[in-house]
Amino acid sequence: MKIIVDKKGLLKFIDSIRKKYRLIAPVQKDEGLFFDAVSNTSKIVFDYINPKNTAKEFFFPIKDPILRYDSDSIEEVKKSKENIAIFGIRPCDARALSVMDKVFNWDTKDGLYDNRRKNALLIGFGCNKAGDHCFCTSFGYGPHESKDVDVMVYQLGKDEFMVLGVSKRGVGCVVSGKKASPVHESRRKELEKGIVFKKKMDVDKVYKKLDTVFDSDYWTGASFHCIGCGTCTFLCPSCHCFCMSDERNIRYRIWDSCQFACFTKHTSGHNPRPTQRERYRQRVYHKFSYYKKNFGEHLCVGCGRCTLHCPMKVDIFSIANGTLDINEK
């Protein structure tokens, strides 16, 4: 079901979601635009490429308490029963969640992630323009993709929005409004077509090429500027590596990064990935090769955050795409 609403109607719809869910939406903070809990829908920002943080942290928090321990017992930390709804999630972030579902349900399920994920409501927001580093269309989907969300919202005009129920849960949320006509749908298609992407990669070609260039010197140059700060992995909507840490009688699951020197270091002192060359190469291979081998999909979704926020402007797009130009035996 597709309905047409004005901004007031859209805010009313978002407000109605708040009755059953804790609402997360893009809001302006001192440090920039972030996904955060919203109590007043008028604070929601509608004009943006992507918030700095991603939707993953609401399902896979930065620091997630797992258990409480003392000298002779272990007790599970009770999780909040409150379900969350995310408004304004872009198709790339929504797809990243669908992609991450696979590793978190890889024959052993991850209850911490799954329980949050299965009760959440995702309200997507189609893009009408692309960022400088966006390359989602390289992965066989686009800025108006709706299959990974429950409800999809498109902005057709300054005060005109199309709301579309996608999943069963999503359809149940979209109740009243003017029905959309084929004119509206063609308007949406026009808008989608009008988006100009500066970057496009043949990911299948890169996938095949990566099988042959693992030992290449290319990686030394490609990773030369990387300082191993891990920003790319923390802002990535699909990076899922973590470690555990015990602090004051609570064990937490904490985000970790393959870009950190000690990530793979053995107790013996041996490190399988001793320099940034191996660590950056691991990130590229995980995104464009390994994940597809194990799960049939690329772990990168092309949101461009890693490049946009990298302090050294290391560009994963150029580095992955650049492998196609390697000519060595």
Add this chain to the structure above:
Amino acid sequence: MKNREDYIPIPAKVVALRDETLDVLTLQIKPDEKVTFRPGQFFLLSVFNAGESAFAFSNDSGDIECSVKCCGLNTQAIHRLAIGDFVGVRGPYGNSFLDFIKGKKDIYLVAGGIGTAPIRSLLQHILANRNKFGKVTLLMGARTPADLPYMDELMALRKNKKAKVDVILTVDTQPEEGWKENVGFVPVILDKIKPKTKNSLVFVCGPPIMIKFCADTLSKKGFKGDQIISTLENRMQCGIGKCGRCNIGPVYVCKCGPVFTYDDIKKMPKDM
């Protein structure tokens, strides 16, 4: 196991401790729930306030036993444990040596230093099912005589005529006095004992460099890649293929391993 999904360990108690060498301690741990495991598999041992790390089972059945070398922060905390102390265990995870044994085979067990721990688990399994295996040879090496673990057990095994296990010991360099066994690196002694390729399997555990040279020695003698079986010991955190640090290429050591044939290992990218 019900707790697996949420990374909650099973509460357990340390019931016995035994010093194997100056820096290797064997712990016997009794979990609140029964844990059944097979040789080659691993589990995660939690010392609360220190952390959780992966260890191979060093026995075959009953309470969990593991041998830990004091190296890093977690292993130091483990070495400070006393009998009766509260710990957590999560597992078993991974595949087993037994998955690679089809039919009655002659077995060569090649172990270096702390790498003897998982081999001991397999050795106990073999001794408990002795008639299912052919000739059994154990070759164990370490830097010095003082670094050889499980010496009491192995000396008893040598004297036990019924067990029919050939125990060969070696150390890297000639000790000052009183050493009547071999001197030389494990791969060199392995070459000397002339292992027979026919209907046999070699299980190699130890430092990566020892595994490599043992595999080279064996390959030269005509052993095929699937007759040489080893374990990879990458750093792990979750044990179930999610935390993303134990992979070598697309292979997750915790899920697909830790036991691999030399054929498998050769196919992996050089990221070890």
